[in-house]
Amino acid sequence: MQHMLEQFILARHRLFGASSEQSTTQGRLFDEAEVLAAGSTGAQDSAPLPPESERGKDKPADKPARGKRAPLPPELKRVDVVHDVPAAERTCPCGAPMVEIGQDVSEQLDIVPMQVRVLRHIRKRYGCPGSTHAPVTAPLPAQPLPKSNASADFLAMLLIAKFIDGLPLARFEYVLGRHGVAVPRQTLARWVIGAARLLQPLHNLMRDALLDGSFIHIDETVVQVLKEPGKKPTSNSYMWVQTGGPPGKQVVLFDYDPSRSAQVPVRLLSDYRGYLMTDGYDGYNALARTNGIEHLACWAHVRRRFVDAVKVQPEGRRGLADEAVALIGRLYGIEREYKGASDTVRLQARQEHSLPALTALRAWLDKTLPGVTPKSALGTALSYMRDYWSRLTRYTERGDLPIDNNRCENAIRPFVVGRKAWLFSDTTAGANASAVIYSLLETAKANGLEPYAWLRQVLRDLPAAKTVDDIEALLPWNLTLADLTDENATDSTQPMGQA
Structure with missing residues (x-):
C-alpha cells in the first residue's frame, strides 16, 4: 500500500506539479508576452547605448549593468540611416552659418524577412563560326541535389527550419505558399533525405573523431516511425545519441535503430576503447563488458530518485x-x-x-x-x-x-523538442536522414558555430569536394566564425532560397 501510494503521488506530481519548465513555457503559452514583459523595465527598453569607445570595457556584452540594455552584437551588419538638420535651421542666431561638430548615434535591431526567389543559371555557349567543331558551353557548378531545383541556401534554410526551429515540413510548405511558391511537402521530404545522403560523409568523419576521445556519453530516446518493416506504426523505435570527442573537437552523433537491444550500442561503439558514461539501463552492460571499456554511472540519475x-x-x-x-x-x-x-x-x-x-x-x-x-x-x-x-x-x-550524463541528455533535448512538433518519421529513410542532420547541426552548435551559417557553407562547398581532405576541411572544428562571416557569406544579395 505504501508503494502504491507513493506511485500515485509521483504520477500526480508529474501531471500537475510545478516545475521550472512547465511554469515558464508549457503553462504560459498564450500570455508569454505579458509574462516576459513583466520581468523587464521601461528603462531597459529605452536606455541609450553607451558610446562606441566605451563598449566592451569592464563588463562583458552578455552581462549588462542593472537597468541598462546590452549593446547589439558588433558582428551584425550595420546600415546607416542619416538624419540631418534642415538647412533652414543651420543658421546661428548670431547670423553665422553653423558647422558640423559631431553626431549622436543610437542603434535599433532590424530584421529582413526570408526572401524566396529564383536563381537563373545562365551558361554561355560558344561555337565555331564555320560549324566545324563542337560548341563549348560553360559548366554548371556542382549542385547539392543536381536533379532538383533547390539551391544550397534553400536546403540550408529548410533543414534549419525543421531540425533547429522544430518546424514540420507541412508548415514550411505553408510558408512557401505565402510567397506564392507551391512546393509539396513530399518534395520537401525528398530534398531532406537527399541532403542527408550528401552530408553522410561528414557524419562518418565525426564518428571517427568521436572514437578518438577518451570518454563517451551515450543515451537513447524514442522515435515513432510509421512505415518500419515488421513493426506496427504505433510501436517505438529509438534514436541513440553519443557525445564526446578529443579536446577541441566536440562531437554529437545521432543514430537511428528500430531496436533498444544491447547489440545496438555494441555495434555503434565496437571500435571504441575508453571510459563510457551511461544511465542505469542494462542494455549498456554488454558493451561495458568489452575489454578496454571502463564503465561510469550517472550521479544525476541517482539524485533524481532521491528527489522523487x-x-x-x-x-x-x-x-x-x-x-x-x-x-x-x-x-x-x-x-x-x-x-x-x-x-x-x-x-x-x-x-x-x-x-x-x-x-x-x-x-x-x-x-x-x-x-x-x-x-x-x-x-x-x-x-x-x-x-x-x-x-x-x-x-x-x-x-x-x-x-x-547530462551532456548527452542536453544534446538529446533539441530532438525531443522537435519531436513534439513533427511527431513522427514516415519512413526509416526519413529517420536515418534526421539522425544525420541532427548530428551535424548539434555538433556545429557544440563547437560554437551558428548552425545556419555553417550548414550553408557546407552545402555550397561539399558538392565540389573531391578528396577526404576537402570534406574534412568542412568539419565544424576546422571552420571558424571568421570563415563563415566573410563578405560572400553575409552579403544580403546571396540567395535565401530558390524555387
Whole structure:
C-alpha cells in the first residue's frame, strides 16, 4: 500500500506539479508576452547605448549593468540611416552659418524577412563560326541535389527550419505558399533525405573523431516511425545519441535503430576503447563488458530518485531523502567550484574533497539502507545507488571525466523538442536522414558555430569536394566564425532560397 501510494503521488506530481519548465513555457503559452514583459523595465527598453569607445570595457556584452540594455552584437551588419538638420535651421542666431561638430548615434535591431526567389543559371555557349567543331558551353557548378531545383541556401534554410526551429515540413510548405511558391511537402521530404545522403560523409568523419576521445556519453530516446518493416506504426523505435570527442573537437552523433537491444550500442561503439558514461539501463552492460571499456554511472540519475523520494514525504517534514540530496549536492558543489580549472587541478580537488564526501555518503548509505522498506521510493533510490556505487565513484580517477550524463541528455533535448512538433518519421529513410542532420547541426552548435551559417557553407562547398581532405576541411572544428562571416557569406544579395 505504501508503494502504491507513493506511485500515485509521483504520477500526480508529474501531471500537475510545478516545475521550472512547465511554469515558464508549457503553462504560459498564450500570455508569454505579458509574462516576459513583466520581468523587464521601461528603462531597459529605452536606455541609450553607451558610446562606441566605451563598449566592451569592464563588463562583458552578455552581462549588462542593472537597468541598462546590452549593446547589439558588433558582428551584425550595420546600415546607416542619416538624419540631418534642415538647412533652414543651420543658421546661428548670431547670423553665422553653423558647422558640423559631431553626431549622436543610437542603434535599433532590424530584421529582413526570408526572401524566396529564383536563381537563373545562365551558361554561355560558344561555337565555331564555320560549324566545324563542337560548341563549348560553360559548366554548371556542382549542385547539392543536381536533379532538383533547390539551391544550397534553400536546403540550408529548410533543414534549419525543421531540425533547429522544430518546424514540420507541412508548415514550411505553408510558408512557401505565402510567397506564392507551391512546393509539396513530399518534395520537401525528398530534398531532406537527399541532403542527408550528401552530408553522410561528414557524419562518418565525426564518428571517427568521436572514437578518438577518451570518454563517451551515450543515451537513447524514442522515435515513432510509421512505415518500419515488421513493426506496427504505433510501436517505438529509438534514436541513440553519443557525445564526446578529443579536446577541441566536440562531437554529437545521432543514430537511428528500430531496436533498444544491447547489440545496438555494441555495434555503434565496437571500435571504441575508453571510459563510457551511461544511465542505469542494462542494455549498456554488454558493451561495458568489452575489454578496454571502463564503465561510469550517472550521479544525476541517482539524485533524481532521491528527489522523487522527497516528493512523497509528508509535506513540511525533512527526511532521509533530503539528507541524500544534500550529500550528493556536496559532490556537485565541488564540481562547480573547479569547473574552470585544469584537469590536473580538478583531479587533485576530487582526491582531496570528493573522495571524503563519497566516503561519508557511503557510510550514510550502509547505515540507512537496512531500515528502509525496499520497494518504497527511498528504498529503491538507496538500492540503485548501492548497486551502481563502483561505477559512480570512478569519475574521481581522472580530472577530465564527467560526474553525470547530462551532456548527452542536453544534446538529446533539441530532438525531443522537435519531436513534439513533427511527431513522427514516415519512413526509416526519413529517420536515418534526421539522425544525420541532427548530428551535424548539434555538433556545429557544440563547437560554437551558428548552425545556419555553417550548414550553408557546407552545402555550397561539399558538392565540389573531391578528396577526404576537402570534406574534412568542412568539419565544424576546422571552420571558424571568421570563415563563415566573410563578405560572400553575409552579403544580403546571396540567395535565401530558390524555387
